[in-house]
Amino acid sequence: MATKTVSKPAKKKTTVKKSNGVAKPEFSKEQYLKWYEDMLVMRKIEEKAGQLYIQQKFGGFCHLYIGQEAVVAGTMSACEPGDKHITAYRDHAHPIGLGIHPKYMMAELYGKTTGMSKGKGGSMHMFHKDVNLMGGHGIVGAQIPMGAGIAFAEKYNETGNVCFCSFGDGAARQGALHETFNMAMMWSLPVVFIIENNNYAMGTSIARTTNVEDLADIGKSYHMKSETVDGMSVEAVHHAIADAAEYCRKGKGPVLLNIETYRYKGHSMSDPQKYRTKEEVEQYKAVDPIQQVLNTIKENKFATDAAVKKIQDKAKGIVEESVKFAEESPLPNREELYEDVYKQEDYPFVREYK
Amino acid sequence: MKTVQFREALREAMSEEMRSDERVFLMGEEVAEYNGAYKVSQGMLDEFGPKRIIDTPIAELGFAGIGVGAAMNGLRPIVEFMTWNFAILAADQIINSAAKMLQMSGGQYGCPIVFRGGNGTAGQLAATHSQSFEAFYAHVPGLKVITPSNPYDAKGLLKAAIRDEDPVVFLESEKMYGDKGEIPENEYIVPIGIADIKRSGSDVTIVSFGKIIKEAYKAAEELSKDGIECEIIDLRTIRPIDYNTVVESVKKTNRCVVLEESWPIASISSEIAYHVQRYAFDHLDAPVQRITQSDTPFAFSPPLIEEASPNAARLIQAVKEVAYA
Ligand SMILES: Cc1ncc(C[n+]2csc(CCOP(=O)(O)OP(=O)(O)O)c2C)c(N)n1
Ligand SMILES: [Mg+2]
Secondary structure, eight states: OOOOOSOOOOOOOOOOOOTTSOSOOSSOHHHHHHHHHHHHHHHHHHHHHHHHHHTTSSOSOOOOOTTOHHHHHHHHHHSOTTOEEEOOSOOSHHHHHTTOOHHHHHHHHTTOTTSTTTTSSOTTOOEEGGGTEEOOOOSTTTHHHHHHHHHHHHHHTTOOOOEEEEEETTGGGSHHHHHHHHHHHHTTOOEEEEEEEOSEETTEEGGGTOSOOSTHHHHHTTTOEEEEEETTOHHHHHHHHHHHHHHHHTTOOOEEEEEEOOOSSOSSSSOOOTTSOHHHHHHHHTTOHHHHHHHHHHHTTSSOHHHHHHHHHHHHHHHHHHHHHHHHSOOOOGGGGGSSSOSSTTOOOOOSOO | OEEEEHHHHHHHHHHHHHHHOTTEEEEETTSSTTOOTTSTTTTHHHHHOTTTEEEOOSOHHHHHHHHHHHHHTTOEEEEEEEETTGGGGGHIIIIIIGGGHHHHTTTSOOOOOEEEEEOSOOSSOOGGGOOOOHHHHHTSTTOEEEOOOSHHHHHHHHHHHHHOSSOEEEEEOTTTTTOEEEEOSSOOOOOTTOOEEEEOOSSEEEEEOGGGHHHHHHHHHHHHHTTOOEEEEEOOEEESOOHHHHHHHHHHHSOEEEEOSSOSTTOHHHHHHHHHHHHSGGGOSSOOEEEOOOSSOOOSSHHHHHHHSOOHHHHHHHHHHHTTO
16 A cells, blocks of 8 residues: 655745736725735734733634735625625634624633624634624534535525635545535535635645645536635635636536635644744745735835825724723623523523532 | 324424425435435425425535534524434534534524434344434533424424424434324424323333333333333423423332433433432432343344343333332
8 A cells, every 4th residue: 555654845836926016906906905904904913812822811722814814805805795604713814804893803712702702612613693704613624514505595595695615725634525515516506615725734734635635626526616726815816706706606506716825823822833844934924915915005006105004003903902802801601601502592401500 | 183104294294394484495315306215205395396305415414514504594404314323424513513503603693403314223223223312412502302202292393393493303213104193183383392291100100202112101001900000201302301290200109210212321311310319319219220222232133132122021120120019
């Protein structure tokens, strides 16, 4: 039996970037400024969350989105208000991209009643019904069938809405993905499967878990429209998402987007990162998605330095406000434990003590 | 009243709910064109069409998860498992997703879904096809668990389950689908969470549920000839358990035997026994006893099945012991 004993180096990025500014900007000034602000808020809030975690301001796991911001920003700029979103536990940036003030995410990290899930879900379980964010899911790959089911309901009700279902490259190894891809194709479900492909599942690279290293091939094996996308470019993500969504809305069925991105930080807060080199990390930082947008803004004079500074200050202010809000919010009353387990109001819990 | 088979009672429940609520649909292996592996959904494809009666591939985890997502997003799925043995493959979506969605989302997303199918032993099907999952799912907060024992309860409880806002595990039996029983002509509901006294008696309380309760009926007839009158409580709902009906009965009879189809450890019988000793201790004239399946996987050959299975004879013996008869 042939087994792979030597770990292959991480894949090479195709992204050699156009930060020399010759390219004409594809989107409006407003769009670039919005992307810049949103991604900067995501970055800054995550940096802060990391610091607060180290200071033990809150417990649990904490998986940061730093480096991957363009995936969420490009998805959210290309979707429609009725669309649904479901993702994995690396979910702090998704609500921000959907326009939810990060103070509610921060309060959730703190386990406060004002948190997005009332302090009951924590870092891995961010939900917000107002913007159709249907989690935040901690079981790797569980949201893949759920995402198809969400799309099933949209199709059933003939809404024309799409479900964006995100998961990691590691989740692409789950059996649930294969069962779901098969059914999503059979039933032409309007779901865009987004692989937030950062090349690692914790410490395990793609090459160490599969022979099918081009993850778009997984979709193709089900005859699913599948594409690999440069996830360091928010424009590329936006285009891919918009095209995929249009395809879904026409009733043509699901799409798989293998969005190649990178996380600069460890998998979670306790990751010595022995599985990759500093050089590799630097290679991606050189094509940082936020810097790319800022370059475009500057080269096209979409904003003066002062205006950029203003956005940066605003982001800083949002972060400070979020931490303040989280710290000042109340912790739940213990009796809250018995709420939101059942919809039934008078569910008779077995209670031996009070 | 009219006489129907258990499977017809289930079908009536689903069809009535589908007629009155567009959001309800049925999915599972062989439910549509094949008319159901056990003919529960016979004719439903003809009435409701392929949009609402959906054949799935053999992919329990996948279609259970699709059901959960659909339920989160406003539909009311009925997910049929050919049997609950196969739903083990879907346990992640039932236990990790459906049961926890409402809490994890801080009350924002519920999961009104019914998972149903055959449960328990069904003849010589050997170990993988002969398991009962009441205790398994009753263990999980967030779920409701129902095990009807006759067509009347089956229809009324399944309608209640489909209307319920919480995820429900509904445990049937291949061996019961052909059972006949009377049900009203008109629509009715049996509320979740309420036990039913199937036989009144003053001497010993027998607590049971699901198809094995028939052994209790047999035992009670025999025991009656010896002057021992059993009160038989059919739990019907396993989560939440109607402890009160059990405790009140034991306060009257002062004796309790639990009859359960599944294994002994961490079972519903251990749960009932705990509750009775805790809340009716002073009323007990004898230790609570139980008759369960053997503490082994369920084997193929007939003598091994006989050895494994709880039955009326064993129950009679236990009742006599607690009655000191
Ligand atoms: C079913 C399951 N198995 C294992 C884990 C533990 N676990 C959490 S994250 C993770 C790695 C997943 O990697 P990937 O899908 O690539 O997502 P990323 O963290 O890179 O965003 C593992 C193994 C889990 N949460 N769920
Ligand atoms: Mg990954």
